[in-house]
Amino acid sequence: MTRMAVIFGTLAVLWNASATFALDLPTSSGEDGKLAAFFKTYLDQAFQDEPLMATRQGDHRFDDALDDLSPEARAAHVERDRKALAELPRQVTFAKLSRNAQIDFEILQHHLNREIWLAENFRPFEDDPRVYGGYLTESIYLLLTQSTLPKATKLKNAIARMALVPRVVEQAKATIKIPSRVKLETAIQQTKGAIGFYTDELFTLAGEPKGEGELGARAKVIVAALEDYLTFLRENVLPKATESWRIGKDLFVRKLELELDSGISADEVLAEAQAEAIRVEREMAVVARQLWGTTFPGRPIPPDDAEGRRLMTRLVLAELGKDHGAPESLVSDARATVAAIKTFIAKNDILTLPEPDQCRVIEMPEFQRGNSVAYLNPAPPLDVRGSSEYAISPPPSDWTQDRVASYLQEYNRSMLKILTIHEAYPGHYVQLEASNQNPSLIRKILSSGTFAEGWAVYTEQMMLDQGFGAGDLALRLHQLKFYLRAVVNAILDHEMHVGEMTDAQAMELLTGRAFQTEGEAVGKIIRSKQSSCQLSTYFVGRTAFNRLRLKVQRNLGDGFQLGRYHEAVLAHGTLPVKYLPELVPASLKAGR
Structure with a gap:
């Protein structure tokens, strides 16, 4: 399994003189260049909106910030994608693109369609508490483990971002409604792990004395907020949790089509898998014999x-x-x-x-x-x-x-x-x-x-x-x-x-x-x-x-x-x- 972010990342770092990294990448001209410019503009805005995704993709300009997870901000993200989807064919003429750029055009268009559809049909911030884990802990973990910035810069960014983590906790408490029990139980376990991270592992990764200095002070505030959040999940949310987790045929069929983008239907996947399972069982029996x-x-x-x-x-x-x-x-x-x-x-x-x-x-x-x-x-x-x-x-x-x-x-x-x-x-x-x-x-x-x-x-x-x-x-x-x-x-x-x-x-x-x-x-x-x-x-x-x-x-x-x-x-x-x-x-x- 890969944890790579499949949503999107920022490329603004590549074209901004104040960017943390200046990557030497080929430039495109003509219609291909228009597509590249469109993508740059879209992603520059997207990652100002969503700093964690920027970090995940390696753009470190926003490592000291954290996403606004309010309903208004999330709705604005969807509108941003709607606008980009409408503008893409207006600003870039598909027929004038090289074949490789046409494929890129189709990938971007499909991505925008998928993100809009998912936003219209699912409410993870309301019914899947696990979604907050990335903002609460991964947002800091990635700064200390994957970034190639100097240690002092990484630590400075981590401390600045940590100041915003309690805000995420409050937003989660205000947003979570009635999740399925199976998702909530995992979120509870991961929150326990998050408390452990800010108590111990954070300091090991940062190479700093445990509990000391500004890092220790920030961590202490986060631990208190997470302990409160853990109580909230157990006492306020768990009693209301449901056993409802199936998404149903209509949503599954469409989601599979959008997620796989492979030209095969849900029924075809099932039929092929059932036949292949029988074949593999037989082959295993030959080896076992x-x-x-x-x-x-x-x-x-x-x-x-x-x-x-x-x-x-x-x-x-x-x-x-x-x-x-x-x-x-x-x-x-x-x-x-x-x-x-x-x-x-x-x-x-x-x-x-x-x-x-x-x-x-x-x-x-x-x-x-x-x-x-x-x-x-x-x-x-x-x-x-x-x-x-x-x-x-x-x-x-x-x-x-x-x-x-x-x-x-x-x-x-x-x-x-x-x-x-x-x-x-x-x-x-x-x-x-x-x-x-x-x-x-x-x-x-x-x-x-x-x-x-x-x-x-x-x-x-x-x-x-x-x-x-x-x-x-x-x-x-x-x-x-x-x-x-x-x-x-x-x-x-x-x-x-x-x-x-x-x-x-x-x-x-x-x-x-x-x-x-x-x-x-x-x-x-x-x-x-x-x-x-x-x-x-x-x-x-x-x-x-x-x-x-x-x-x-x-x-x-x-x-x-x-x-x-x-x-x-x-x-x-x-x-x-x-x-x-x-x-x-x-x-x-x-x-x-």
Whole structure:
């Protein structure tokens, strides 16, 4: 999973003499130049309005400010987007653009349409308290962990922004109405993590004495405000929280169309995922059969029918899952997988790895936990020398021993290798580093989650197909299990929001069909209730990449070169996958 901001970022820094960074970027002329100028003007206004998004994208001019989250300000943002959508075709003539600029035009137009529709149909500031977490804690965390500004400047900006955090708390208390319980409970846990951040971690990241000076004074005020906010969530909001979290068929169908932008309908996604789940189960059974004799020597194999094959696969996975580390070593165990994976990529010309390597493997901050086990937070597009973070969440301290054991069994040593391939090498980290080098700022900033997740899932099988793991059947079985999770994600996403799937039915799907452990399945059910459509991006994106690879490789025959192909795929930014069949063959003709 990637935490990259997919909304937008500011480019004003690139054209303002007082900007913190002056990036050397190519300029466009003619109609292409008009599109670039339009985008600059739009984003300059957008990030004066929304300083946190500017920080997320690496524009540090507004690092000492924080968003106005009042209803009036948020309504003004929507009107800003409406005006931009209306003005875009008036100021830029689509037919006069180069083909690459036409694609950028379409990406920007689609983005504006999506943002307006989302604002008209969803009210996250009222019914999803998690949305405030970014403003309360991430707004400070990013200044200290990703910005390449001098330490003194980062600290000054952090102190100035911290003065505004209590205002966010008050706005949240005035705005939150009746959220769903599942979102509220996560917000409560993240608020606890936020209190811990301002009590301890803040000072470690800032390199300042705990609780001292102006930083300590600001933190003390924030902790008091957050403790009050935590009481408010528990005592005022929790008693009113509902079990209503499904968005329904009409909203899901339209949202999926807008979020994926891949030319496939919700019903088509579901049908393809259901068929693919059956295929992957069969392939897993073939691998599990080969492992049975050495895993359970002398023990009769289960009957060769559907029920028996699932039992066989489940038993083999459970036994293999015993090879895992301790809760406190989960992050270091993941770090240990990196060197071998990177060596394999370079030796086998999978693609060119980024230099210098800026990816840090870290323990996920507590205030960001609750939605996923791992994520990749990439270097921001406008501060590309900032670090990228491959973050892994250890099991929560309040879990029972049985649930912790289940969690560690799920993320055993084989699965950690697949996770590192997905999140870092050659998955999210490598792909997003390449995206940051793309000359199109529209593509850098308005990124496609379907591309990002699809690429990461594609790389899992590709690496093993090319020989990573030297034919280790246990590793292959876990790769198939990880992919089956992506397939089942799409089924779960649809059935939880369009259908009437219960928790018990979802648990059976995840543990019975997808062989997930109970701890992993519980987390995925919670995630499916907290979000909609994002869980479908993995399968839809991976399917698009597989079909592209098949078409290109068939056309080139013996002339197909894997490393060259991968670099051609990543050369166009993180854009909607529907454009790849047009763009990739053209890149391959141009040479490596």
